Amino acid sequence: MYQFNFAPVIHYLPKLLAGALLTLTISSVAIALGFALGVTCAVLRDNGPSPVRMLVSIYVEAVRNTPFLVQLFIVYFALPTVGIKLTAVEAGLVAMVANLGAYAAEIVRAGMEAVHRLQLEAGAALGMSRLQILRHVVLPPAIEAVYPSLTSQFILMMLASSLLSAISVGELTGVAQLLDSLTFRSFEIYAAVGVLYVLITLLMKAAFQGIGYASFKRWRRLRTGPAWSFAPLKPLRRLWTNGRDA
Amino acid sequence: MFGQFGWHAITLLLLAARWTVLLSALAFALGGAAGFVVALLRTGRSPVLRGLSATYIEVVQGTPVLILLFVAYFGVALVGIDVPPLLAASIALTVFSSAYLGEIWRGCIDSIPRAQWEASESLAMTRWQQLRHIILPQAFRISLPPTVGFLVQLIKNTSVASLISMVELTREGQLIANATFRPLSTFVAVALIYFVLCFPLSKFSQTLERRLHVGRQS
Numbered sequence: 001m002y003q004f005n006f007a008p009v010i011h012y013l014p015k016l017l018a019g020a021l022l023t024l025t026i027s028s029v030a031i032a033l034g035f036a037l038g039v040t041c042a043v044l045r046d047n048g049p050s051p052v053r054m055l056v057s058i059y060v061e062a063v064r065n066t067p068f069l070v071q072l073f074i075v076y077f078a079l080p081t082v083g084i085k086l087t088a089v090e091a092g093l094v095a096m097v098a099n100l101g102a103y104a105a106e107i108v109r110a111g112m113e114a115v116h117r118l119q120l121e122a123g124a125a126l127g128m129s130r131l132q133i134l135r136h137v138v139l140p141p142a143i144e145a146v147y148p149s150l151t152s153q154f155i156l157m158m159l160a161s162s163l164l165s166a167i168s169v170g171e172l173t174g175v176a177q178l179l180d181s182l183t184f185r186s187f188e189i190y191a192a193v194g195v196l197y198v199l200i201t202l203l204m205k206a207a208f209q210g211i212g213y214a215s216f217k218r219w220r221r222l223r224t225g226p227a228w229s230f231a232p233l234k235p236l237r238r239l240w241t242n243g244r245d246a
Numbered sequence: 247m248f249g250q251f252g253w254h255a256i257t258l259l260l261l262a263a264r265w266t267v268l269l270s271a272l273a274f275a276l277g278g279a280a281g282f283v284v285a286l287l288r289t290g291r292s293p294v295l296r297g298l299s300a301t302y303i304e305v306v307q308g309t310p311v312l313i314l315l316f317v318a319y320f321g322v323a324l325v326g327i328d329v330p331p332l333l334a335a336s337i338a339l340t341v342f343s344s345a346y347l348g349e350i351w352r353g354c355i356d357s358i359p360r361a362q363w364e365a366s367e368s369l370a371m372t373r374w375q376q377l378r379h380i381i382l383p384q385a386f387r388i389s390l391p392p393t394v395g396f397l398v399q400l401i402k403n404t405s406v407a408s409l410i411s412m413v414e415l416t417r418e419g420q421l422i423a424n425a426t427f428r429p430l431s432t433f434v435a436v437a438l439i440y441f442v443l444c445f446p447l448s449k450f451s452q453t454l455e456r457r458l459h460v461g462r463q464s
Binding site for chain 1: 444
């Protein structure tokens with residue numbers, strides 16, 4: 001019978017936490033840049049000159065219909081053959097930004113389409129330039145409307161950063177693979193790392209909710225924002241609220 | 247084995263793509279069955295089962311597929327048998343798709359107006375009859391576009407199986423890139439094959455969404 005032994009996990013916990021910190025850092029940078037790229041692409045896809053529109057569409061469809069791992073291999077293994085040499089972390093970041101940019105573009109564009117046409121006309125009637133309309137009339141409600149989808153995509157990106165271990169980046173999964181080869185306690189280490197990822201996910205969810213409340217006045221004033229809650233506990237709440245809410 | 251990237255390599259890639267398709271199909275069928283149960287528990291009447299299924303979804307959706315794969319790979323090995331990568335990959339991707347499909351289908355069931363439940367209850371239907379004849383047929387229509395959309399995600403995620411040396415499309419690409427020293431042509435060809443598998447499904451999902459006039463809530 002197999003004896004579980006979590007002692008190596010506890011012994012190497014500082015290393016795992018350092019890996020988790022790198023995961024968070026890389027993800028944060030990729031999310032910031034990817035979001036900016038996504039908004040730019042969403043705007044260009046609807047407003048740019050037609051060759052630009054087509055290029056953006058091709059980029060978005062190409063990224064969304066191929067695996068992130070293959071994109072990562074192209075950036076890390078294939079680009080050097082055409083003279084672009086990147087370190088593993090740089091290649092990982094480039095792949096993450098390119099990947100997230102395409103998904104964010106599609107999500108933000110859906111939000112922009114949901115903004116009523118009359119809003120644009122009202123903006124024009126106030127003498128706003130196209131750029132001003134975009135900046136003050138279209139983007140804020142568009143991003144607010146798709147904020148939940150956007151943040152789930154950000155979290156999926158953080159989870160996908162685990163694939164950077166395949167090109168030898170020492171983020172959380174990379175550290176886990178190293179410890180696995182040192183201690184041979186594979187199952188224990190990967191199970192513990194799974195728990196760490198769940199914690200990072202919960203942390204990011206809470207952070208995005210905080211950022212949402214800080215960014216969208218409507219959430220605070222009209223209380224239309226999501227309630228602070230942990231989904232798994234929601235159904236169980238009936239137990240201590242005596243069945244008053246579902 | 248061969249010095250350059252040519253038709254031979256492309257044939258090998260296409261043959262390896264069969265494993266990608268098989269793995270996707272297995273994970274979709276098994277994950278779909280498990281996800282259906284998860285969705286029913288998640289919308290069911292027992293608060294304990296709802297809490298458990300919600301926790302399951304939250305934990306699986308909070309873990310990278312790669313970690314699920316490693317846990318499955320080394321977890322099955324604990325029983326003492328030599329684990330074929332296909333088995334480990336199928337288990338991991340089944341767990342993965344059961345959580346995501348469970349959550350997607352929960353949303354579809356929840357989006358059926360409560361009045362439908364009440365109306366069918368007033369006809370003295372049992373809970374199972376309500377589900378079977380009233381709720382699920384309507385939820386099924388709504389669920390089609392996001393389910394096909396998820397299938398695309400699943401196909402792309404099978405590429406992760408390459409990291410436990412299962413020779414599917416991505417792994418074959420790595421092997422060929424190493425043998426031919428032509429990573430650019432090889433990985434672009436690999437990406438193209440994935441694109442050919444995924445793009446029609448993505449388009450189909452969009453068409454379904456338009457045709458059913460039931461846009462995914464975003």
